Amino acid sequence: MIARVLNRRLRALLLAGAALLASQPVWAQPVVDNGSADRSNDRSAGAISDADLRELAASMDDGRAALKRNKLRGAIQLFTKVLKYPENEYSAEAKELLGLALQRGGQIAEAQATYEDFLRRYPAGEESDRVRQRLAGILTATGEASTPLRAPPTGQFAPVHDTTWTFVANASTFYIRDDSFRTARDPSTAPDPTADPDSHAVHQNEILTTLDWLATWSNDETKGRIRFSGGEEHRFDSNQGANQVDETGVSVLSVDATVKDWNLRTVAGRQTYNSDGVLGRFDGALFSWQPISLVKFDLVTGSPANSRYDAPFKNERYFYGAGIGIGPLFGGLETSIYAIEQRDRWLVDREAIGSELRYADANKFAFGTVDYDIHFQRLNAIIASGSWTLPDGSTLYGGADYRRTPYLSSWNALINQPFGTLYDLLRNQAETSQQLQQIAYDSTPIYKSAMLGFSHPLSDKLQVGADATLVNLSQPIAPIGLDPSLATLAAGNEYYFSAQLIGNNIFKDGDMYIGAIRYSQQETDTDYVLDLNSRYPINSDWTIGPRLRLGYSIFSGTNIRQYTVLPSFFLNYHVTENLDFESEVGAQWTSATQPAVNTKDTELFVTVGLRYKFEYDGSKNSANDHSKLVTPATAALCRYSTRPEGGNCVAPSWGSR
16 A cells, blocks of 8 residues: 555656756756866965965854855855965865856856866865756856756766875863753744754753764765764753653764765765755665756655754654655756655654645745645645845845744654653553544644844945734643644744944954844743854964843733843864864843842853864875864864754853753
């Protein structure tokens, strides 16, 4: 029966893919090298100093942040600055992102030249494939002969001959003490239903040790990467009593390999995937095959892993699915359709079909997805988001989100139950499959949100922005751990508004200043918040980050007024080329007033530790030289690595606690 159902779905997918493919009359052609080059080619010759590397790291952080906020002029300046230095670990990523910023800013000829120069310098690798995709969109839109979005099997990769290896590692250990025991979510910002539940852990009195590493290889036949990300939490005590124990978890442990001539890619192990109906972290395998430039087939199978602390396949849940991707069509449109089935032992857990759509050109981006559960016969999600950059550099952005959270599955019947598995629930309560399905449906709330935002560059150094968000949850979620990000939300409407003024390189290259006001109206209280956040590099070794939050809250149904002052101070000291010392200390003073009663409270927190980074590039370094940071993989690892405060390779944010 299962095989017949899956066969019907695969036939439907193939027919739909063929129909979409037929709508594209002309295949993309190989790129024509016109010999153009961008102005960033004029790099100074010679070695690069440790101080320069640290300066470049700060510029890359600022450039990524500016690009994410569509502050294109500033991003172009920062990436161009990086490319004026001798070849270094950031050069490839800076050139790729410079091309993206130019493309989004409407400077199409400059973006094309940048992409073409990138491919001359770095002809092989995942980044090169990505650049080929963007270049294909430009050439298709301008009517020139085009490189396919996904390069064809023949002639796609430059000969490498020998196998080259790179290795990047990042290890850290931090002591975290938080006597305030604050909740994981910042109530002044709108909730994120897609956040990793592990990121909401409230660290109180513990040592957190993490290890992240990435090894890559490439030769004439194959290329790939081996990734690991994990950590151990050693807890001294907690506000929840003595039941807290030390935990060791693995976020990622996977091998990603591509056979170049066949355009066949396989990723096996613990990984995170958010396409083809897969909902995040899982243990299993993804198979992707691209027989021609505009068509890609995916097969995926595995078992969900909600937390990094979950043992593989611990709940006997497994899924299998397939997808077809088509694109780019009409210059920048990509679409895909998928079908997926998930089971808990013999029970159908999730059975869905869906589609994803993406569009991108020089100044517009749009994304949409639909997921429909055919087992429950209910819409799971319909989500849309997009941005539009205007000629003056201003950006309009927004989105709408309708989803059941968590997505409908039989497993949702456990949301308000004291059982750990569906088997335990059925054994103790003797529910039928139909009753179980109804319990799951009744227990799953609907999350709806709408957001609209605007940003505008006042100058090369200053930008203003504002956004407004409306959130609605149809029913509260019991805090049992299935979705901690929403466990504190009550049912009903909630409103969020924020405005920001952001400055970069005001007094010194690499400094940053953010002033933000936030307003939130929730069922339980109304919050007013002023955030002041800064980062200032004193010299090549020392960076400081003083911050201040002022808050005022009015609690619904009472006469309670609460005032909050939360200062903190962040310090980073570059001990050696590969070793950094980081610390953050702060306090929170709270004063609450109501008729005839005044209360005051003081809470303290501290985070202090060491971070060590190591890199080896077999194509450039000798086997005995482990001190040089020379490969672009460092930037990729930086994005994968989780800092103790919950962020990535940026300064800690207020909402991370």
